[in-house]
Amino acid sequence: MSAAVKPDLPSEEKGIIDSIGSLGEKARTTFARPNRIKISVSRENLVEVARFLRDQLHFDHLTNVTATDFPKEKEFEVTYHFGSIDGAGLRRLIIAMGCRIPASDPVLPSLILEFPSAEFHEREAAEMLGCVFQGHPNLTRLLLPEDWNDIPPMLKAYRLPGRLEGE
Secondary structure: OOOOEOOOOOHHHHHHHHHHHOOHHHEEEEEEEOOEEEEEEOHHHHHHHHHHHHHOOOOOEEEEEEEEEEOOOOEEEEEEEEEOOOOOOOOOOEEEEEEEEEOOOOEEEOOOOOOOOHHHHHHHHHHHHOOEEEOOOOOOOOOOOOOOOOOOOOOOOOOOOOOOOOO
């Protein structure tokens, strides 16, 4: 258990952490507090761990997908937030599953087949940061105007037109 995991957690959180521990190197708990757990996975294990969260731990709803640009590390982190609608005693809990990918190869598998609610969230991350979700059936433009021809606007390297450097 990492230093970011409080030892005095409610029993549900402890049980979830123990269950995630059964996955070995496929997932590791990086943060835990009451009502919140964060795990880290590699893109190779992303779909398998997401299925485990759904099928074994009853986190049956993907509430959102976010992506963050880390230019110094030349990486993106795509974070999936899972909740439970049907899991008794789990409704208060959120599991965040983070997956770091290199900015030079921002490809990871889509979770749309496991969680249909991923559709618009993955499209937004693709459009705003340039992540590619393999297997997503419709990574078409969602928010930006049709004539957008600049880099994805949520990248730290993006600069608003007309702004001076350093503003």
